[in-house]
Amino acid sequence: MSASKKIFFVLVAGAIAITINILLLNICDAFGIVTARGGLQRLVRLWLGGPLTQIGVADVWAATGLPGPDTAIFRTGFKVSVGLGMAVFYALVVDPFMGGGALLKGLVYALFVWLINAFVVLPLLGEGIAGARLLTALGMVSFAAAHTVFFVVLAYLYAGLVGRTAPREAPA
Numbered sequence: 001m002s003a004s005k006k007i008f009f010v011l012v013a014g015a016i017a018i019t020i021n022i023l024l025l026n027i028c029d030a031f032g033i034v035t036a037r038g039g040l041q042r043l044v045r046l047w048l049g050g051p052l053t054q055i056g057v058a059d060v061w062a063a064t065g066l067p068g069p070d071t072a073i074f075r076t077g078f079k080v081s082v083g084l085g086m087a088v089f090y091a092l093v094v095d096p097f098m099g100g101g102a103l104l105k106g107l108v109y110a111l112f113v114w115l116i117n118a119f120v121v122l123p124l125l126g127e128g129i130a131g132a133r134l135l136t137a138l139g140m141v142s143f144a145a146a147h148t149v150f151f152v153v154l155a156y157l158y159a160g161l162v163g164r165t166a167p168r169e170a171p172a
Helices: 003-030 039-054 057-063 072-097 102-124 137-161
Strands: none
Touching: 003 072, 003 137, 039 057, 039 072, 039 102, 072 102, 072 137, 102 137
């Protein structure tokens, strides 16, 4: 299968998976469950906000009428972009180089990304491991569950779209 076809399939799978993820997090919000949302965006803004302002990117961005980083559309766009980027990484790196079926691949990828978020991103923001300084146990578990659903749905949809629902066997 061509690389462009794989990318197309994983973008479709990623779009569906990130939509489900956003809906799950919105359900948490509706029930008053605070989750670790937007950590990566806040870290990027913390590290790059000043330099982007200094070199004029922020002024050009604002002059073109694009939504600011504090708007819901920007935050959603950032989340969708990161989700689609992680989907492409899945198709190009995780799927071809990891054995096992879609469930295993999705769970391992989810764990890998969650560990980065829990032990790097959130602590760098001063929120502690897995956001423990700000989140309740229910908030941490809810975030982890919505996060894991994204990766498992991504893996299953991608496997189905590329016509591979069973684990691949090693070449003979």
